[in-house]
Amino acid sequence: MELLSIPLPSPAAGTNRMLPILRFGKEGAGPKAYIQASLHADELPGMLVAHHLRNQLAELEQQGQLLGEVILVPAANPIGLAQTVLGTSLGRFDLRTGQNFNRQFHNLSSTVLARVKSQLGSDSHTNQHLIRAAIRGCLMEQTATDELSAQRLELMRLAADADVVLDLHCDCEAVLHIYTGTPLWERVAPLAGLLDARVALLETNSGDDPFDEACSRIWWDIAAQVGNEFPIPLACLAVTVELRGLADVRHGYAERDAIALIDFLRLQGIIAGPLSQTILAACEPTPLAGCVPLTAPTAGLVVYLRELGETVKAGEPLIDLIDPVSGKVQQLLAPVDGIFFARENRRYVPPGTRLSKVAGREALRNGPLLSA
Numbered sequence: 001m002e003l004l005s006i007p008l009p010s011p012a013a014g015t016n017r018m019l020p021i022l023r024f025g026k027e028g029a030g031p032k033a034y035i036q037a038s039l040h041a042d043e044l045p046g047m048l049v050a051h052h053l054r055n056q057l058a059e060l061e062q063q064g065q066l067l068g069e070v071i072l073v074p075a076a077n078p079i080g081l082a083q084t085v086l087g088t089s090l091g092r093f094d095l096r097t098g099q100n101f102n103r104q105f106h107n108l109s110s111t112v113l114a115r116v117k118s119q120l121g122s123d124s125h126t127n128q129h130l131i132r133a134a135i136r137g138c139l140m141e142q143t144a145t146d147e148l149s150a151q152r153l154e155l156m157r158l159a160a161d162a163d164v165v166l167d168l169h170c171d172c173e174a175v176l177h178i179y180t181g182t183p184l185w186e187r188v189a190p191l192a193g194l195l196d197a198r199v200a201l202l203e204t205n206s207g208d209d210p211f212d213e214a215c216s217r218i219w220w221d222i223a224a225q226v227g228n229e230f231p232i233p234l235a236c237l238a239v240t241v242e243l244r245g246l247a248d249v250r251h252g253y254a255e256r257d258a259i260a261l262i263d264f265l266r267l268q269g270i271i272a273g274p275l276s277q278t279i280l281a282a283c284e285p286t287p288l289a290g291c292v293p294l295t296a297p298t299a300g301l302v303v304y305l306r307e308l309g310e311t312v313k314a315g316e317p318l319i320d321l322i323d324p325v326s327g328k329v330q331q332l333l334a335p336v337d338g339i340f341f342a343r344e345n346r347r348y349v350p351p352g353t354r355l356s357k358v359a360g361r362e363a364l365r366n367g368p369l370l371s372a
């Protein structure tokens with residue numbers, strides 16, 4: 001295990017932060033996996049999974065079981081991790097700009113295509129090699145002067161040429177679920193099974209360029225732009241894993257999740273040895289555009305009427321939103337048939353708060369599909 005630190009530009013005279021990286025195996029020795037935790041800095045279940053992964057990966061490395069390289073970033077957002085306002089940690093948005101830390105990553109599809117177009121040929125491996133080199137080249141040429149842009153750029157440089165990218169997040173309160181690219185589902189399904197994910201949300205363009213999609217979409221975007229005579233593999237298997245809710249920081253969960261991720265790396269030929277568990281059948285995937293949020297029309301006290309993970313029918317009562325002054329109770333109804341998989345953790349909310357998400361089968365929404 002090698003511990004590296006990437007310096008970020010100083011945000012103020014006399015101070016600067018570092019992005020810590022753990023590397024297992026040898027660079028270029030075989031397939032590469034990139035795993036990061038807590039890009040939304042206050043989403044901590046992934047940080048605990050990274051803690052367990054670090055020990056397991058170090059052991060596997062000593063046993064000579066690493067066939068490739070694993071980069072583990074256990075705290076992917078040092079800027080957000082230092083944001084505390086009046087005693088509350090705020091890790092989703094950058095306080096200086098208001099930007100979401102997991103949006104506006106680099107959309108390199110057209111730049112990379114312009115660079116490689118005249119060199120593509122009939123061999124998929126050669127095309128993969130060319131495109132990877134162009135991705136690295138584009139990212140090396142980019143510069144960033146402020147800390148937030150530099151953090152995004154450094155994370156992309158570490159991840160964008162990996163075969164597997166796992167971005168560990170969580171929702172406010174949720175059952176385990178994942179986001180990934182629609183074309184990747186067949187290869188991601190075993191991960192959903194290993195993690196016992198209850199919901200898998202698929203999209204090719206979620207809007208706003210989240211990290212996993214910035215890494216993986218280049219491949220299907222380029223494949224769609226060139227003819228069949230130029231085979232382009234889906235060479236980056238990128239997944240956002242939502243490790244339940246903010247408070248689900250427990251050794252029991254994290255140990256199991258780490259074992260599932262290691263098993264997935266075994267399936268990808270990055271780690272040797274047999275799987276430590278049998279793979280459960282994956283949940284049925286649903287479109288991200290079918291995930292319908294329920295928003296509070298007024299301020300109020302929130303009481304959930306159904307449990308997370310339950311299947312609900314459109315029109316069934318999901319939430320009581322109570323005005324404590326008038327005593328009026330508004331019943332908010334399930335917007336579609338589907339799985340009630342995530343919800344807000346605050347129990348008194350201002351108007352406009354997204355309270356819950358139901359994963360339906362039909363793609364009903366368009367435009368940017370991710371929450372703010």
Ligand SMILES: [Zn+2]
Binds near residue numbers: 043102169
């Ligand atoms: Zn997140």
